[in-house]
Amino acid sequence: MKSNKTILVFAALIISSMVLAACGGGGLAADPVTLNWNWGTEPPSLDPSLATDTTSVDVVGNTFIGLTKFDPVTGEVAPYLATSWESGEDADGNQTWTFHMRDDVSWVSYDAESGKVVKDSEHKTVTAHDVVYGVKRTVDPATASDYSYVLYIVKNAAEINGGSEELTVDDLGVVALDDYTVQFTLERQAGYFPAIAGMWIAYPMPQWAIEAHGETWTEPENFVSNGPYVLASWIHGGELDLAKNPFWINADDVQIEYIHGLMIEEASTAFALYENGELDSVGVPLPEMDRVKSDPVLSADYYEAPTPCTYYYGFTNTKPPFDDVRVRKAFAQSIDRQSLIDNVTKGGQIPATSFAPPGIFGAPEPGKVGLPYDVDAAKASLQSYLDEKGMTMDEFNALDIILMHNTSEGHALIAAAIQQMWTDNLGADVRVENQEWGVYLKTTQNDAPLDGMPHIWRLGWCADYPDENNWIHEVFNSDEGENRTRSDNADFNALTVAAGSADDPAEREALYEQAEQMFAEEMVAYAPIYHYTTVQVTKPWLTRHFPPLGANDFYAWTLDDAARGQ
Amino acid sequence: MLRYIIRRIFQFVPVLFAVTLFTFVMMRAIPGGPFDAIGDKTLPPQVVANIEAKYHLDWPMWKQFASYLLGDKILGEEGLSRGVLFGDLGLSLKFRGQTVNDIVATTLPISAQLGIMSVLLALLIGIPTGTIAALKQNTWMDYTSTFAAVVFISVPNLVLAPILIWIFSLKLGWFPVATWGAKPPFFLGIFPRFSQFNMSYFSHAILPVFALGTSSAAGISRLTRASLLQVINEDYIRTARAKGLREQTVIAVHALKNSLIPVVTILGPLFAAVVTGTFVVELIFGINGMGKHFVASIGNRDYPVITGVTLIYAIVLVIANLLVDITYAWLDPRIRFD
Numbered sequence: 001m002k003s004n005k006t007i008l009v010f011a012a013l014i015i016s017s018m019v020l021a022a023c024g025g026g027g028l029a030a031d032p033v034t035l036n037w038n039w040g041t042e043p044p045s046l047d048p049s050l051a052t053d054t055t056s057v058d059v060v061g062n063t064f065i066g067l068t069k070f071d072p073v074t075g076e077v078a079p080y081l082a083t084s085w086e087s088g089e090d091a092d093g094n095q096t097w098t099f100h101m102r103d104d105v106s107w108v109s110y111d112a113e114s115g116k117v118v119k120d121s122e123h124k125t126v127t128a129h130d131v132v133y134g135v136k137r138t139v140d141p142a143t144a145s146d147y148s149y150v151l152y153i154v155k156n157a158a159e160i161n162g163g164s165e166e167l168t169v170d171d172l173g174v175v176a177l178d179d180y181t182v183q184f185t186l187e188r189q190a191g192y193f194p195a196i197a198g199m200w201i202a203y204p205m206p207q208w209a210i211e212a213h214g215e216t217w218t219e220p221e222n223f224v225s226n227g228p229y230v231l232a233s234w235i236h237g238g239e240l241d242l243a244k245n246p247f248w249i250n251a252d253d254v255q256i257e258y259i260h261g262l263m264i265e266e267a268s269t270a271f272a273l274y275e276n277g278e279l280d281s282v283g284v285p286l287p288e289m290d291r292v293k294s295d296p297v298l299s300a301d302y303y304e305a306p307t308p309c310t311y312y313y314g315f316t317n318t319k320p321p322f323d324d325v326r327v328r329k330a331f332a333q334s335i336d337r338q339s340l341i342d343n344v345t346k347g348g349q350i351p352a353t354s355f356a357p358p359g360i361f362g363a364p365e366p367g368k369v370g371l372p373y374d375v376d377a378a379k380a381s382l383q384s385y386l387d388e389k390g391m392t393m394d395e396f397n398a399l400d401i402i403l404m405h406n407t408s409e410g411h412a413l414i415a416a417a418i419q420q421m422w423t424d425n426l427g428a429d430v431r432v433e434n435q436e437w438g439v440y441l442k443t444t445q446n447d448a449p450l451d452g453m454p455h456i457w458r459l460g461w462c463a464d465y466p467d468e469n470n471w472i473h474e475v476f477n478s479d480e481g482e483n484r485t486r487s488d489n490a491d492f493n494a495l496t497v498a499a500g501s502a503d504d505p506a507e508r509e510a511l512y513e514q515a516e517q518m519f520a521e522e523m524v525a526y527a528p529i530y531h532y533t534t535v536q537v538t539k540p541w542l543t544r545h546f547p548p549l550g551a552n553d554f555y556a557w558t559l560d561d562a563a564r565g566q
Numbered sequence: 567m568l569r570y571i572i573r574r575i576f577q578f579v580p581v582l583f584a585v586t587l588f589t590f591v592m593m594r595a596i597p598g599g600p601f602d603a604i605g606d607k608t609l610p611p612q613v614v615a616n617i618e619a620k621y622h623l624d625w626p627m628w629k630q631f632a633s634y635l636l637g638d639k640i641l642g643e644e645g646l647s648r649g650v651l652f653g654d655l656g657l658s659l660k661f662r663g664q665t666v667n668d669i670v671a672t673t674l675p676i677s678a679q680l681g682i683m684s685v686l687l688a689l690l691i692g693i694p695t696g697t698i699a700a701l702k703q704n705t706w707m708d709y710t711s712t713f714a715a716v717v718f719i720s721v722p723n724l725v726l727a728p729i730l731i732w733i734f735s736l737k738l739g740w741f742p743v744a745t746w747g748a749k750p751p752f753f754l755g756i757f758p759r760f761s762q763f764n765m766s767y768f769s770h771a772i773l774p775v776f777a778l779g780t781s782s783a784a785g786i787s788r789l790t791r792a793s794l795l796q797v798i799n800e801d802y803i804r805t806a807r808a809k810g811l812r813e814q815t816v817i818a819v820h821a822l823k824n825s826l827i828p829v830v831t832i833l834g835p836l837f838a839a840v841v842t843g844t845f846v847v848e849l850i851f852g853i854n855g856m857g858k859h860f861v862a863s864i865g866n867r868d869y870p871v872i873t874g875v876t877l878i879y880a881i882v883l884v885i886a887n888l889l890v891d892i893t894y895a896w897l898d899p900r901i902r903f904d
Binding site: 042044045047050052053140141142143144145146147148149158161162163215216230235236237238239262263264265266268269270272273275276436437438439441442443445458459461462482 | 567596597598599601602603604605606607608610612613615616617620621641660661662663664668669672673713728731732735739743744745746749750849850851852854858865867
């Protein structure tokens with residue numbers, strides 16, 4: 001009898017808790033227009049000085065605004081916090097960039113109790129001092145910012161960030177001329193600087209909030225920001241929600257009022273949530289690609305958007321037999337990139353023969369420079385090497401050529417396909433190896449022992465800002481970049497430097513094209529494979545862009561709730 | 567008994583120290599560091615130096631370990647570490663601004679809820695099916711239970727979980743596809759709050775608990791069957807029957823209790839493993855548990871996180887094993903610890 005009573009009480013408790021749960025929730029008068037989004041992973045940091053990955057940059061870029069932005073459609077530099085800018089020269093002949101800012105951007109935060117966005121009572125508008133603080137903070141070695149090196153173009157930044165004894169952050173080449181004008185002084189001419197000035201590491205930052213809360217200033221209860229959205233809640237590793245900032249400059253045009261963001265890491269699970277109508281837009285996992293393309297509903301949702309990233313195979317230019325340009329040429333020219341894309345990667349990627357992808361200032365048109373797929377030329381090139389060395393193909397294959405990639409299913413598939421192409425086209429035997437990412441980076445470092453260095457290895461590169469300087473110069477200039485290919489050509493190095501500091505955009509473009517051509521055709525230091533795409537499905541009720549760079553422009557998207565059937 | 571327990575707890579100290587030391591040293595022995603690169607980009611040396619200085623990775627190894635263990639204050643250094651001995655598991659190197667304590671406090675409760683439910687499910691399915699299989703040895707019931715057990719042991723969660731999602735969430739629409747029904751803050755730091763303890767909570771839990779519970783259930787079922795078959799042939803069971811006890815009493819009171827000793831033995835490690843998070847099930851069901859940190863933090867070279875979660879796992883394991891030993895004494899009166 002007693003136990004029956006216990007069961008009854010327990011049942012009553014469960015039922016009442018269900019009723020309570022059903023009554024709870026709400027709080028908002030009307031349901032806000034809500035985007036159901038998948039961030040994909042926990043953003044490692046929402047601190048603009050510390051953000052490095054796409055997820056963090058996506059959140060930071062929607063909660064803060066920079067001096068400039070990349071147009072979400074064209075990718076070109078456009079006004080944002082600054083309405084105009086011009087370059088000049090200081091007394092010492094250094095280049096300066098002066099940005100004239102708007103005076104109507106508010107600092108805001110989210111009040112979780114009332115569910116409302118509130119203006120900061122003390123610090124009303126975003127000023128040039130906030131920008132100066134943000135830039136200095138990124139460069140300050142105590143901040144320990146990963147991306148600080150992008151600002152090394154600013155006067156004294158490299159010395160200060162390197163822990164200089166004589167210079168402090170106050171010697172940095174950035175100054176507020178008045179409350180709404182900020183001026184940068186550069187180390188050397190940089191026509192691409194307006195793009196860098198709009199990056200998250202140079203955002204205006206709330207000094208008072210950062211100093212009051214230290215490392216926890218990015219938690220929702222402490223977060224102060226100035227962008228189209230505010231941080232409404234953040235359950236680490238689980239969910240991150242953004243709410244519309246009604247005080248934002250273009251708030252009237254922002255239609256999506258709330259972004260409910262999950263952090264589903266497994267692509268197939270996110271895709272299942274999409275099919276179940278719980279997410280409005282997701283990436284398509286490779287195994288689903290064929291089904292999506294053939295399904296009448298899903299294929300209508302499908303979109304391939306180019307992403308400014310390039311997948312490439314580097315050659316170790318100092319390791320025999322790849323120290324000979326003819327061997328490198330033979331291997332580069334016997335990769336059938338289109339076949340690889342059609343049969344393996346399947347996402348409509350663009351075959352690459354040069355480094356910087358379309359949309360990057362100075363990037364050559366795809367296919368214009370570089371070595372095309374040409375089996376006869378490849379064979380001839382290898383034969384000429386073999387003849388000179390008096391080698392047979394068997395002797396060549398006895399050199400045990402290694403292609404290495406970091407451990408990943410996708411890289412393994414690509415490596416297997418290209419390995420087969422080399423066998424079919426050249427008769428070359430290449431051994432494929434893989435290593436865990438951190439180990440792999442050490443193995444292929446440009447000062448790692450040559451013995452352990454593979455002959456051929458994969459890497460990718462994605463744009464930080466849309467200019468060739470970020471590509472051919474920062475990656476392959478052996479004086480300044482990391483250049484894992486170990487190629488060393490003084491003419492090439494001089495060319496990328498000249499292209500970066502030239503004044504005339506047309507001249508810069510021409511010089512970059514020359515540099516791309518030299519690196520891919522004459523030096524053949526590497527074999528570009530393809531330019532990335534992101535393959536997404538989007539529900540018909542969501543109208544969105546696919547910004548090639550930086551954060552998603554949620555503020556410009558629209559969502560038709562009626563069509564969704566809410 | 568109490569003296570035994572106290573003695574065991576003292577024995578935990580060297581075990582946990584060794585676990586911490588090994589994890590700490592071995593992780594740092596792997597080539598590559600946490601700040602070598604952003605994506606495919608290598609960082610300039612002075613940038614790496616700034617970050618390493620902030621997290622004291624530029625210190626000699628013994629000093630880093632001392633700082634991790636005892637805190638920076640005792641070493642007379644300025645720093646952020648308060649020491650594992652004082653409950654501070656350190657700062658995550660990957661998730662800048664988050665402490666390992668924060669990460670554990672957010673994710674461990676969810677893993678524990680999932681784990682406890684799946685162990686309960688495993689026992690609820692495993693012991694009865696194992697018992698029936700043993701009592702009805704070589705009948706269709708035995709064969710069915712054996713067959714089911716082999717299937718659930720053999721099919722990995724990596725396969726089972728997506729199939730469950732496809733059938734029960736996408737095709738039938740009975741359960742949610744993914745995520746967990748409870749969010750922090752948790753009741754007593756572990757359990758879902760009363761307002762979240764509802765139908766939605768259970769409907770989110772059913773598929774992952776099933777996926778995680780069935781493979782353990784299969785193991786428990788096989789073990790119960792084998793052990794019970796052995797016990798049934800013991801002399802004391804014959805005695806019990808001979809003195810005229812009802813068959814139900816013989817099985818429930820005398821046979822089953824003794825046959826559970828092997829089951830309890832595997833329950834300790836099993837409990838520790840599932841309660842601290844399972845990588846595959848949590849990943850596929852999009853559950854924000856601790857399992858992912860065991861795997862991701864190695865790739866990230868996030869030293870404090872991997873050391874922290876390993877230590878938590880070790881603590882749960884030694885406690886679970888202690889509980890197992892205590893349960894032995896209850897199950898088998900011949901076992902005495904004093």
